[in-house]
Each structure stands twice: as structure tokens, then as C-alpha cells.
Amino acid sequence: MSAVKSLSVLARWTVWVPLLAIVALVLSWGRSLPPAAVALVALCLAGAVLAAVHHAEVVAYRVGEPFGSLVLAVAVTVIEVALIVTLMADGGPKTAALARDTVFAAVMITCNGIIGLCLLVAALHTRVAVFHAEGSGGALATVATLATLSLVLPTFTTSKPGPEFSTAQLTFAAIASLALYGLFVAVQTVRHREYFLPVTREGATIRDDSDHAPPPPRSAALLSLTLLIVALVAVVGDAKAVSPAIESGVESAGLPQAVVGVVIALLVLLPETLAAVRAARRERVQTSLNLALGSAMASIGLTIPAIALATIWLEGPLVLGLGATHMVLLALTVVVGALTVVPGRATLLQGGVHLSIFAAFVFLAMSP
Template structure:
């Protein structure tokens, strides 16, 4: 019976990514009626779950922190493609799309995924334990990237408005790529042990699933391909339903920035589920790798991409945050630092981060 369930699950996780890509090809660039939007949404949800499954297969094969890095980078690369595509199609109203989406990703990862992981881990295991050295290094990198790319443009004077000049944008792009590359080298080569799951006693954890036989190289390669298909389906179908989302946002009288928030929520759903599952298994460090790694990749890859795209984009590229969002970012950095320093957390810390996310979402709806 168990083998039959596993066989059905395996077939389901293979079929759904293929179905998502086929549906994407059939609906791309078309106006979708309500019934089709409903079907697309169901397939989108299935593709998210399939992406999480295949990411966990790959993670089991390559181990941490490579597993969480695979999912974070894969999601972000396709997210960048989605942002650039929407900016090319959106005209002047898309001038703030990159800023809104990147900032939404930072708030969702640093408060939503981190808060959920700490809450789940601490409720299930009394205390959520992680490596403060690795997590602190990741937080410092995210903070630097966010400040250089999203805060400084508000205060520069070379161009009017919260925009970078060409030289400043080039510097931000090069700095973002350099810091992200340096962090990946630190995470995967020189100080890999800083990013491995730890037990409450401070020793490397050896949960039961780590004793299970790792999937074969062939299985891992197949899962990698299906993971990419699922992520392409997730992001592409999210773009397909975005006109419906935009119409609903406009009908509700909400700001255009809410569209970026909704799309970021959809795109980051696979990482959110994967981080929650890792926290339930007492792999809170894996959850933190996913959360902060995704925030870092979102900035470190998106800013260079939009800087390059700005060469042929017709409208301006607005990256500077407003005062309300800068306050939320500053509060997130302070709270995150206080969370990371002890290397352990209770449900209180998780709740604080989730309240910050709720405040961001509420202010996005009612600025």
C-alpha cells in the first residue's frame, strides 16, 4: 500500500510540471476567461507543490547548503525573467515594478518565511536552533544589498526623483553581483559548516531522514529538470493570471504596487512550503538558508538584470523606497539582528516577524 502511494505521488509530481508548461504554452499572451483562470490557478498550485517535492529530492542528493541554494537561485532566476518581461510590457506604469517586487520579496522572506519557520520550529521542538554565524553573515549581506539598491536612490541627487544615474546604477549592479558571488562562495566552500543544521546541544543534527538512502544521480537530474519545469510553470502562469489580478486590484481601488506583492507571494510559495517542512524536521537552519538566500538572490540578481534591461526600457527605473517602506525595512533589520544573535528563538520571535509582515501587507493595501 505504501509503495502504491509513493508510486502515485511520483507520477503526480512528474505529470503536473509538464501539464503546467503545456498550459503555459497554450495560454501565453492571451486574454483568459474566468473559467480558464480558475483552471490555471489550480495547475499553478499543483506546480508549486511539485516544485517543493523535486527541490527536496535534489537537496537530499546534494546535501545542505547546496539544496536550499538550488531552490533559491532557480526561483529567483525565473522571477527576474518575469519582472523584466512585465517591465517591457507595462510601459511607464512599470517604472516601480522592480522596486515593488524586490522589496516585497525581502519582506516576505525576512519576515514571512523566517517568522513561519521560527514559529513552526519552536512550537514543535520548544526552541528553534540555528547557526548564528552563518545566519548573521547572510543577514548582513541582505541588509547591505537592500540599502545600496533600494534606500540610497531616494537620497542621491544626480537625477531627480528616487532614481540612480547610469554610473550609480552600474555600481549598484556590480556590487550586488559581487556580494552575492562572495556569499555563495562562503556558504558552499570556505565556511560551509556555518550553514548546516544544528541540534540544541550545538552539535550537527542527524535526523532520521539523513540516514535514508540518497536518491541516485539519475533521479536527482530528473528532479532538477522537473523542478525547472515546475518553476517555469509557476512564474509563467502567475504572469498569465496577473491581468486578472491587476483588474481586481484596480476595481478595489488599490495601488499598482499591490500587484507586485501578490506576484511575489505566488512566486515565493515553493520556498515558503519547503522552509516550513524543514522547520518541522528541526532543520531551522535550512529554513533560514532558504529565506535569507532567497532575499539575497532576489536583490543580487534582479538589480543587475533590470540595470541591463534599462538600456532599452522606454520609461524610468525607480528603485528608491518611500519613507514608510524605509521604516519597515529598518525595523526588519533591527528585529532580525536581535533574532539572529542568540542562535535560538521561541514562538515570540516568530510572532514578531509575522506581525511585521502583516504590517507591510496592511500598509500595501492601505498606504
């Protein structure tokens, strides 16, 4: 990976930027910040995100695929869960739909934005993007099932008024989400690991990256793992510090509250996006799909159980059910995604179609 190749050059800023972001977190925690301080904390936040990408890639390169994609997906989901829970704890009734908005935005960003961008980048470089249909198809099916169970069914259940689950239904959805996610991880990393390894243009599986730099030593990987945790803590804390500015900006612009969830998802998925695009540029499209679909899956399969557990002490309703517009976008995403992954090959056209769906989602989020 490029991040590993340049480890000695990047080591300086990738070490001190997360530490600086932690200092910004300590100084800003629980305080009302002036605009200049918000800008400074946001700068530290951006630096911590980029540092997290670097350290996650180092760890991922050490453990290899598909474990590396899993590391980054889980790391990103930890950020998402922590942000949702902290904002819901402070926001009151107006954040009742924040978990739904953020998780759905993550699905749209990963399954359309990241996949579309990666297919576009790969197709521009090699004309045809090649990947395993078996692995990608299974991942997409799992994402579609998780999204339907957690985000669509609450709109139609009748045990509780409104687009909400009853306690028993929420418990079932949380357990089912964890079980499906655990089953997928077992298939991805053990039973059918070969389905999630990158392939050449001729369709041959790439089982190692011998044409690139050797994996980092264990000490470097452990250091990066420690700094990754530090960077993630800094991202969560600094994002919470700037979230009031984001919410006030959304309100002053006259935008729907759901835009806050979109902004949070865009923020936490930035590391995933950068890593996926880098993999696509290196003709590792399967790695890009692992990152995108794995992150969508983790976003639902881990976030919903965490939010369900948090409802024990969180006050107010938990709105999970999607509206009609978002259900149409989800259905379109699943159909188009299936047509994209089944052949195991994609061109510029598929990338453009996914990006157009993502653009429609962003536009409709601002103008429902």
C-alpha cells in the first residue's frame, strides 16, 4: 500500500496529528466554542481522519485481505456509533431519527457513492473493473437484508404507532443484525475467503501483493493500531465538539434535520472512501467493494444493536422506519447493485449509474 511505502515520511505527522486532536478534544469538551475555535477543532478533526486512514491501512496491510477491509469497516462503525449515541444523548426528541438518517446515509454513500466512484476510477484506468461476483453478491444480499429488517419493516409494523419498533421487535432486529453480520464475517474471513480476494483482468485471484512493499513489521503494526485508536477517539470527540455548529448551520440554511445524519455519515466514511479509491487505482476493485459493502453492513449490523442497547438509558422515541422516498432509493440501489455485481465485471456506465443514484439521494436529502 502507498501508506506503508511512505511510512517513514508520514510518520511525523501521523503521530503528532492524532495527539494534537486529542489536545483539542480536551480543551473543547463541554464548552461553547467561538467560530475561530470551531474552525481549529474542525482542522484537527480532518487531520485525525486522515491519520486514521493511514494507520488503518498499515494494520490492514499487515493482516492482509480480507481482514484488512474488516479492520477499517469496524473502525469506521465505532466512530459512527459513538457519534450517534453522544448526539442522541444531548439532542433530545429532535434526534429521534438521527440513527435512521445516519445509517441510511451510510448505506447510500457506500453502495452508490463509494462503489460508483471506485468503479469509475478503475474503469478509467483499465476499461473494465473486475471482481468476484460470488463475494460481492453475497455482501450486497446481506446489506439488502439488514437494511430491510432494520429500516423498512418499522414503517409497516403495528405493535407501536409511528415508524418505530416495539421493544421486542427492536431486540429481534438487533439480534438478527448481529447474527447476519457475524455469519458474513465468518464466510469472508474463513470459509470462502478466496471470494473476497482481488482478481486480475484475466480473472485470476491475487493471493498476495508481492509486487508492492513487504508488510510492515509487527512493532510498526502495533504502533499504528494504538495510534488508530487514539485517532478514532479524537474523531469522535472533536466531531461532537463541532456538531452544534453543524446543526446550527443546517437550521440557518433552512435544510431538513436529516441533513445532519448525512453530514455525519460523510464525515465518518471519509477514511473508507479514501482507502477504497486507492485500492481501485491499484486495480484491487474487490478490495474496494469489500470496504464499501463491508462498511454498509457494519453500519447496520453493529449500529442498530448498539443503539438498541443505548435505548435503555436514552430518553425519547427511536424512529427507524424510512419514508416512501428513501424506500424507493433503497430498492433502486439494491436492484442496480445486483445488476452491477452479478457479472463480476463493470464499466464506466455502472459507475455513472451508481453515482447518479447517490446524487439523487443527496439532492432529495436537501430538498425532500
